[in-house]
Amino acid sequence: MADVTWSEPANTSTALLLLGRGSDPASERGVDCPGDLPAPSDPDLVARAAAAKAALGDRVFVLGHHYQRDEVIQFADVTGDSFKLAREAAARPSAEFIVFCGVHFMAESADILTDSSQKVILPDLAAGCSMADMAVLGQVQTAWEHFEDLGIADEIVPVTYMNSSADIKGFVGRTKGVVCTSSNAKRALTWSFEQGSKVFFLPDQHLGRNTAVLDMGFDLEDCVLYDPHKPNGGLTDDQLRNARMILWRGHCSVHGRFTIDSVREVRERVPGVNVLVHPECRHDVVRAADQVGSTEYIIKALEAAPAGSSWAVGTELNLVRRMALAHPDKQIMFLDRTVCYCSTMNRIDLPHLVWALEELVAGRVPNQITVDEDTAHHARVALDQMLALP
């Protein structure tokens, strides 16, 4: 019988590592769990998590992103979006361990904003973010060098979405830019256009385009898409010179799946439905929606909605399900007919949380996320600039 050989997938931004087959240090894609995970079927998981958390007491602070599973969220000391959680961690200097139930870039931000004595732990290192992975520092530096060669770098202010790696935030800090969230993207762009005549927006093209066109009054023609996999981003020198918004070709694999057909279909199926979407959705979807806003905005809008109203929500499914269960007097549904969770968010499950907490109880620190001091310093500059936005 002929030998069957298997080789690792090419190390591109789309290749997936097989779990347990090593790591990819150039991206946020993860590695195998270095310990013995409890079985998901273990009936004692809830009791074990509660016991480990109680044993650690105030030494541990558990953060839960809104897109996490219910089985994990029940152990969160606080829930929120990525920036709120990083700030909550920084406001708890007494907590020796920050267990971040979210994805890798969020844990990095928590490490950047917390005291150096605090240790940030990600229960599963395979919990990355496909959007953050779409902008790698070397690619961004290559783009910037091209802008310098063209003589336009001095006019450009780089803006990176919170959903980016620490390396990218550090780059933006070094080049006098700013971090933004989906709540303050308009303020970040307004400030940026006071500093320069162009914005280089990373890594989410949709948030950049939606904010520029729908909130700032730019035309679609003012925006160009920089593809890091093509020479010079696939753009001519004139296109780059004339653009106001240079959008990085990145997107969220969850929010990017909603289409204009999803909106049409739900409007036909549910008369009077309100379509509420996140600005990471495609431009035509956001245009067709009734309301658009950040995760926190979506939660508040659903809480404030009158009883009996109907909502089709274009954001991550764990959150939509939780909101539907919390508000049985309102009809809250997922915008797409095909259900889809954020697969990397879902990497954090109860077995991984139990494992991480029990390791801490045993005096071992598992899966600590650290950002080197130089990168952290420059990333903090970009984050502080965001906090200082008028």
Ligand code: SF4
């Ligand atoms: S929902 Fe999208 S942006 Fe958020 S972690 Fe998942 S892939 Fe990344």
